[in-house]
Amino acid sequence: MPSSIATCYHVLQSCTLNTPLFTDIVTKINISTASIRARKISLSLSATYPSPITQTTTNDLNFEDRATRFRIKGLVHRITTLSSSNSKTQMLQILEKDPEFQTISDFNLLLMALVIAQELDICLSIFAKLPSFQLVPDCCTHSIMIRCHCEKNDMDEAKRALDTALGKGFRPDAATFTVLINSLCKRGRVNKAREVFEAMGRNGYKGSVQAKNCLLKGLSYVGKVDEALEMLMGMKGTSLEPDVYSYTAVMDGLCKVGRSGEAMELLDEVVGMGLVPSVVMFNTLIQGYSREGRPMEGAAVLELMKEHECVPDCVSHNTVLHGLLKWNEVLAALGVYKEMVGLGLKVDVRLMGTLARRLCKRSRRKNSLLQDAYDVFEKMKERGPVVDQRTFEVMIQALCVGKRFDQAFATLNEMVRLGYSPEAITFDKVILGLCARGRVDDAVSTMVLLHASGGIPSKISYDMLIKELNEEGRLFCARNLFGSALKLGVVPNREPRLNVMGWEEPQVTRIC
DNA sequence: GTAGGGTTAG
Structure with a gap:
């Protein structure tokens, strides 16, 4: 009889590892792991599929164990495949056959x-079939099923x-x-919670x-902030002493x-209590100021973080940037953007x-900003096909205003x-810009490009080109x-x- | 020695 590891290899090899379904499931496992367990565990199945999640793991499930990973991965895959064709009988056969799946554990x-x-x-259907394996759910099984119902959004169940x-x-x-x-709480049912x-x-x-922290967040979520504040204060000096999470919520x-000002006062309280404010706590404040139309104060939080020896992360910077742009603090936004690029942070x-x-x-008012705009634009393009139509158009038109027709022409073609x-x-x-520079041939080819892309050139472009050609x-x-x-x-x-x-010109010499 | 819990943006 082959060993369990050998069996698992066999199982995996019988599956097509690169099918979209397989990849999808592995990805789903990784993504939901990150969200569900607050990054404590990683179901990183990197043995066969490199995961972007690289946190260290403290899980007892021992997904670090290759055999366990393969076993579960293979089973989830096979069962999912079968489920789509409603082959529940087959599903049970798979489980019955697998010598590794015999105990409730x-x-x-x-x-x-x-x-x-x-x-x-x-x-749910495997849980329902447990009796047919002569297995009785234990405490752990029940906990998992409670979680399953929560994930299904069936709170009553x-x-x-x-x-x-x-x-x-x-x-x-307690977990x-x-x-x-x-x-x-996430569903707004705080009283039930x-x-x-x-x-x-x-x-x-x-x-x-x-x-308790879930309740604090739930109360805030349904607009009962003062109740949350009261609950937070009530926690002080009890066995459930508030922590950084409580305050952040x-x-x-x-x-x-x-009420960002009051939030800032709570930060002082946190520090006064000897707790170490987290990056999330600062990011929350930044977001608060940005929402309130106080983006420069949001930006100042970046400095405050440094004073508290807290390193601003991608969220901090992107939130500041978003706030500054939202309230049209363009130059400050450019400064933050440059800082992010310098730090290697992903914008x-x-x-x-x-x-x-x-x-x-x-850049219409301050010409030097055109180069900054173009730099940002070029950096965007390095990310792949992410530049939207509007940004392309605005960039091209600004390049025309700045008389950088080579770049405008090239960008339009692109x-x-x-x-x-x-x-x-x-x-x-x-077209008008190129004509003004005497670059009639490029202007004509721009018009051809417009026609080829399904558009109709305007009268003004025709007039200008005909004038130049004349x-x-x-x-x-x-x-x-x-x-x-x-x-047309x-x-x-x-x-x-x-x-x-x-007379009409004979068809000679130059062709447009 | 079975799993797993709470905070931030876009």
Whole structure:
């Protein structure tokens, strides 16, 4: 009989590892792990698929163990595949055959993996089939199922599952209660969450700061910030002493209703208590000031962080940048952007787009900003096809205003090559600019480009080009252009010049 | 020696 590891290899090899489904599940597992467990564990399946999540792990599930990872991964994959064709009988056969899945512990691992992979219906059906394996759910199984119902947004069922577990004499630990309380709070059912918290006390649990923090956040979420503040103050001096999370939750609540000043006072209190404020706490304040229309004070928090030996992260900077742009503090935003680039921090591409457009607009008054705008724009392009149509157009038009027609012409071509259909006015500006510089051929090719991208050149562009061609004596070309305008339903004001004899030019020499 | 809990932006 092959060893379990060999079996797992066999199983995995029988699956197509690179199928989208497989990749999707692995990705889902990784993503939900990050969100569900506050980055404590990583289901990094890097043995076969490199994960972007690289945190160290403290999980007891021991996903570091290759065999366990493979076993669960293979099973989740196979079961998911079967589920889509409703082959539940086959699913049970798979589980029955697998010598690794015989005890309730084995199933708990599988059920938890399914919850993390968001395969909740499969989780429920396997749970329902446990008796057919002669297995009885234990305390851990019940906790996992409570979580499963929470993830499914079926809070009443989650509460029933908790009551069932308690009724059977199990004593789920505080973490299980916290999951339920948190889910209720996230859905705005704070009163129900409070009931569960109180039920903890009745059942002999001491409660937990984590659960209390969920209530603080829940109260803030439903607009009861003062109640949250009161609860926070009430925690002081009790066995559930507030921690940095508690304060952050309430500060966030205050910031969201325009009370950033009070949130800042809480920061002082935190420091006074000897707690170390976290980067999240500062980021909350930045967001508060930015919302309130006080973006410069938000930016000042970056300095405050440094005073507290807290290193601002990507969120800090992006939040400051967003606030400054929102309230049109363009120069300050540029400063923060440059600082971020210098620090190697990843700037949100949408913010880069906004910054580039704002700088373009400002460059009319202050020419030097055009280069800054172009630098931001170029940096955006390095990120891949992320530049939106509007940013392209604003950039091209600003380049025209700044008389940088080479770049305008090249960027317009690039835009069309990427499949965008720029507005006719963008072409007009480039065509007029090129004509003014005597670059008639480039102007003509810009018009051809516009036509090729499905647009109709404007009368003003035709007029300008026909005028230039007339002046250069390229009368055949002017006539062609005039003719193509008429075909498109545009009647230029300027007509192609006849030659000196009043005859039509013969088809010779230059072709447009 | 079964899993797993709370905070920030866009």
